[in-house]
Amino acid sequence: MTLAFAELRRKVCDLHAELTRNQLVTWTSGNVSGRVPGEDLFVIKASGVSYDELTPEAIVVCDLDGKLVDGELSSSSDTDAHAYVYRNLPEVGGQVHTHSTYATAWAARAEPIPCVLTAMADEFGGEIPVGPFALIGDDSIGRGIVETLTGHRSPAVLMQNHGVFTIGKDARAAVKAAVMCEDVARTVHIARQLGEPLPIPAEDIDRLYDRYQNVYGQ
Amino acid sequence: MTLAFAELRRKVCDLHAELTRNQLVTWTSGNVSGRVPGEDLFVIKASGVSYDELTPEAIVVCDLDGKLVDGELSSSSDTDAHAYVYRNLPEVGGQVHTHSTYATAWAARAEPIPCVLTAMADEFGGEIPVGPFALIGDDSIGRGIVETLTGHRSPAVLMQNHGVFTIGKDARAAVKAAVMCEDVARTVHIARQLGEPLPIPAEDIDRLYDRYQNVYGQ
Amino acid sequence: MTLAFAELRRKVCDLHAELTRNQLVTWTSGNVSGRVPGEDLFVIKASGVSYDELTPEAIVVCDLDGKLVDGELSSSSDTDAHAYVYRNLPEVGGQVHTHSTYATAWAARAEPIPCVLTAMADEFGGEIPVGPFALIGDDSIGRGIVETLTGHRSPAVLMQNHGVFTIGKDARAAVKAAVMCEDVARTVHIARQLGEPLPIPAEDIDRLYDRYQNVYGQ
Amino acid sequence: MTLAFAELRRKVCDLHAELTRNQLVTWTSGNVSGRVPGEDLFVIKASGVSYDELTPEAIVVCDLDGKLVDGELSSSSDTDAHAYVYRNLPEVGGQVHTHSTYATAWAARAEPIPCVLTAMADEFGGEIPVGPFALIGDDSIGRGIVETLTGHRSPAVLMQNHGVFTIGKDARAAVKAAVMCEDVARTVHIARQLGEPLPIPAEDIDRLYDRYQNVYGQ
Numbered sequence: 005m006t007l008a009f010a011e012l013r014r015k016v017c018d019l020h021a022e023l024t025r026n027q028l029v030t031w032t033s034g035n036v037s038g039r040v041p042g043e044d045l046f047v048i049k050a051s052g053v054s055y056d057e058l059t060p061e062a063i064v065v066c067d068l069d070g071k072l073v074d075g076e077l078s079s080s081s082d083t084d085a086h087a088y089v090y091r092n093l094p095e096v097g098g099q100v101h102t103h104s105t106y107a108t109a110w111a112a113r114a115e116p117i118p119c120v121l122t123a124m125a126d127e128f129g130g131e132i133p134v135g136p137f138a139l140i141g142d143d144s145i146g147r148g149i150v151e152t153l154t155g156h157r158s159p160a161v162l163m164q165n166h167g168v169f170t171i172g173k174d175a176r177a178a179v180k181a182a183v184m185c186e187d188v189a190r191t192v193h194i195a196r197q198l199g200e201p202l203p204i205p206a207e208d209i210d211r212l213y214d215r216y217q218n219v220y221g222q
Numbered sequence: 223m224t225l226a227f228a229e230l231r232r233k234v235c236d237l238h239a240e241l242t243r244n245q246l247v248t249w250t251s252g253n254v255s256g257r258v259p260g261e262d263l264f265v266i267k268a269s270g271v272s273y274d275e276l277t278p279e280a281i282v283v284c285d286l287d288g289k290l291v292d293g294e295l296s297s298s299s300d301t302d303a304h305a306y307v308y309r310n311l312p313e314v315g316g317q318v319h320t321h322s323t324y325a326t327a328w329a330a331r332a333e334p335i336p337c338v339l340t341a342m343a344d345e346f347g348g349e350i351p352v353g354p355f356a357l358i359g360d361d362s363i364g365r366g367i368v369e370t371l372t373g374h375r376s377p378a379v380l381m382q383n384h385g386v387f388t389i390g391k392d393a394r395a396a397v398k399a400a401v402m403c404e405d406v407a408r409t410v411h412i413a414r415q416l417g418e419p420l421p422i423p424a425e426d427i428d429r430l431y432d433r434y435q436n437v438y439g440q
Numbered sequence: 441m442t443l444a445f446a447e448l449r450r451k452v453c454d455l456h457a458e459l460t461r462n463q464l465v466t467w468t469s470g471n472v473s474g475r476v477p478g479e480d481l482f483v484i485k486a487s488g489v490s491y492d493e494l495t496p497e498a499i500v501v502c503d504l505d506g507k508l509v510d511g512e513l514s515s516s517s518d519t520d521a522h523a524y525v526y527r528n529l530p531e532v533g534g535q536v537h538t539h540s541t542y543a544t545a546w547a548a549r550a551e552p553i554p555c556v557l558t559a560m561a562d563e564f565g566g567e568i569p570v571g572p573f574a575l576i577g578d579d580s581i582g583r584g585i586v587e588t589l590t591g592h593r594s595p596a597v598l599m600q601n602h603g604v605f606t607i608g609k610d611a612r613a614a615v616k617a618a619v620m621c622e623d624v625a626r627t628v629h630i631a632r633q634l635g636e637p638l639p640i641p642a643e644d645i646d647r648l649y650d651r652y653q654n655v656y657g658q
Numbered sequence: 659m660t661l662a663f664a665e666l667r668r669k670v671c672d673l674h675a676e677l678t679r680n681q682l683v684t685w686t687s688g689n690v691s692g693r694v695p696g697e698d699l700f701v702i703k704a705s706g707v708s709y710d711e712l713t714p715e716a717i718v719v720c721d722l723d724g725k726l727v728d729g730e731l732s733s734s735s736d737t738d739a740h741a742y743v744y745r746n747l748p749e750v751g752g753q754v755h756t757h758s759t760y761a762t763a764w765a766a767r768a769e770p771i772p773c774v775l776t777a778m779a780d781e782f783g784g785e786i787p788v789g790p791f792a793l794i795g796d797d798s799i800g801r802g803i804v805e806t807l808t809g810h811r812s813p814a815v816l817m818q819n820h821g822v823f824t825i826g827k828d829a830r831a832a833v834k835a836a837v838m839c840e841d842v843a844r845t846v847h848i849a850r851q852l853g854e855p856l857p858i859p860a861e862d863i864d865r866l867y868d869r870y871q872n873v874y875g876q
Binding site for chain 3: 248250251268271295296321323324326327328331333355357358359382383384385411414415
């Protein structure tokens with residue numbers, strides 16, 4: 005494996021620290037992956053490794069069928085889902101999966117999160133949609149993610165009774181989407197506990213999304 | 223005491239750090255114990271010692287009647303309950319007791335946590351059951367734990383008006399069950415605040431549980 | 441000032457770290473005091489000092505009328521309340537005041553916390569009572585505390601629309617009561633969000649309280 | 659740039675640590691600014707910089723029209739709002755903007771936070787008001803802040819569907835207002851989940867506010 009692989013493994017390894025810092029994961033329950041630029045490969049967390057002990061060696065390399073290509077450890081049990089998404093959405097360069105509390109609570113009711121915050125319009129460009137109930141072990145989860153996100157601006161999908169999957173142009177963008185998804189899931193949940201949040205008009209959501217995607221940051 | 227005792231005491235001592243890190247305990251209110259392999263003995267936290275000051279010396283050795291066999295400090299006031307479980311469930315190698323917030327809230331209503339999350343099917347194989355109201359001071363709590371968990375896949379029981387007891391093949395497995403119990407107790411609570419979570423069909427719970435117990439991890 | 445004063449100031453200073461660690465305080469909004477053994481004096485946090493910058497020099501000495509006796513800084517604006525309690529309850533050796541979130545939420549509704557947890561029976565021996573609405577600036581708050589806690593087992597009182605005051609045989613015991621008060625306020629609140637917690641029979645509360653006060657710990 | 663600029667940039671940079679410590683911000687979503695004494699200038703966080711990597715170089719200098727005067731990075735996308743407030747409220751020396759969870763939940767419902775806590779009477783002198791829904795990109799947000807806070811004691815305004823803006827005599831005072839705003843937003847929210855908090859009579863709010871503004875602290 006070349007220097008580029010080593011660097012990507014280190015980056016993806018380090019990004020898991022954002023999952024714990026933002027309290028998106030419990031025990032070993034979430035993972036980050038990143039596509040290897042220019043190859044039909046991606047790197048992903050090994051299965052059941054605790055975040056404290058995570059080193060680049062525990063970030064293994066898989067092909068787009070989810071088969072282990074390099075690494076001493078078995079890959080995440082969510083590898084098939086990540087592989088399906090990389091196979092079918094070529095613009096995706098990174099993915100994150102978590103069971104973060106508030107987002108998963110919406111997923112347990114199979115209820116999309118309505119877009120009632122300007123920060124949500126910025127990042128998600130509308131509601132955060134719900135994907136189907138799907139068992140682990142084949143392409144069901146990956147297919148549910150791809151079908152739900154196709155034609156949607158949202159980089160996050162709530163998989164029914166399960167948790168969140170996010171996509172991005174790279175692993176860091178997918179981590180940001182996972183962090184922001186939990187943040188808006190929590191705020192909208194709390195807002196709705198005491199009444200109905202006011203809607204944001206669709207044309208204002210469009211304006212906020214366009215500006216944020218094109219102007220924000222450095 | 224041999225090297226094996228010293229090592230087990232150190233392990234059980236260190237596992238208490240997972241209770242504080244995962245915010246399962248307040249002040250001195252929870253404890254971990256571990257069976258001594260090949261002996262009718264177990265080690266358990268001493269009573270009323272703060273987690274900050276916990277050293278292997280504060281993990282004392284008891285026999286299966288709960289009598290102190292080695293150690294300078296009195297054992298946890300939950301020692302009788304742990305002893306009863308080790309006496310009656312030979313497959314149990316570790317136990318944890320906490321008053322973690324969300325699980326205890328379900329326990330205060332004596333309401334089992336319904337299995338509406340795939341992560342819950344994975345770890346608990348169904349609902350998390352409720353045991354009886356029982357006073358401390360004799361075998362009542364231990365008996366309640368054993369009677370409730372017998373014939374159940376769940377390694378966790380919510381003792382009415384009290385808190386959580388978890389079991390495992392070793393102390394670490396029991397700690398994991400305590401951590402996951404609070405996690406699903408919180409997520410399902412939050413889901414139910416705004417509506418009814420969707421059920422997972424019983425046969426899918428079975429499939430998830432089987433796969434997780436047999437395939438997950440390294 | 442003697443060595444005993446220096447030691448008490450250091451102890452009371454250090455105990456404020458438990459307020460922040462247990463997330464009972466925001467900005468500079470809580471304080472700990474301790475009676476000087478054998479003297480008509482107590483030590484208390486200075487007003488408006490942040491917990492990060494707290495040193496024993498910011499723990500000042502007051503007499504039982506609340507007048508500053510030693511220290512370069514003005515004493516806490518809650519000094520009059522602490523002084524009144526020390527004057528009228530000679531068995532009290534330490535006090536804590538916080539606006540901890542869940543306890544203050546019960547106080548905002550002037551609703552006592554019902555005793556539905558064994559941990560609450562242990563520490564509080566029954567419900568946590570509510571004291572009157574009282575303005576700062578004279579003896580009103582102190583009088584409300586003393587009148588409410590007299591004849592009660594609870595070392596904590598919820599002052600209406602305000603926050604929590606706790607007492608103890610020393611400052612550490614009062615801190616423990618403040619920590620446990622927020623813990624049970626939170627758990628009972630969460631339990632009640634989805635139904636009614638089951639009551640604990642009065643005679644069982646008595647048994648739990650007696651055992652915990654006499655047997656628990658080292 | 660002179661020493662005074664360097665010092666102000668350092669101070670404003672450091673104050674962002676209070677936003678993360680008090681959990682008011684997620685990813686890069688909040689900012690602090692401070693007026694440069696004696697100049698028609700203010701300093702503000704650069705856009706999209708993470709709090710971990712924040713250095714005084716990422717605190718840039720703008721004029722009161724929001725134009726970048728000194729700094730290598732683009733200023734916060736909220737610069738226009740801060741500039742409008744500095745232009746129109748000469749007594750304001752510092753500002754903070756966050757999407758802190760509970761305050762933003764009230765903002766999503768466009769519901770002011772009622773003054774039912776003595777700590778709220780102290781700091782805000784009454785309810786925390788709601789400003790209009792306003793799109794980013796021109797003076798709309800700034801105008802909404804100024805119009806809502808004019809004639810109000812509250813240093814905080816909840817901007818509908820958006821988040822919180824706070825003002826103060828300097829940046830530190832605005833940070834304190836942002837911290838206390840989230841604290842009371844959370845406590846009053848939780849109080850209202852199980853019933854209606856008791857009101858505080860208007861004349862008592864006045865007395866509490868007067869005392870706190872004039873007597874509290876050193």
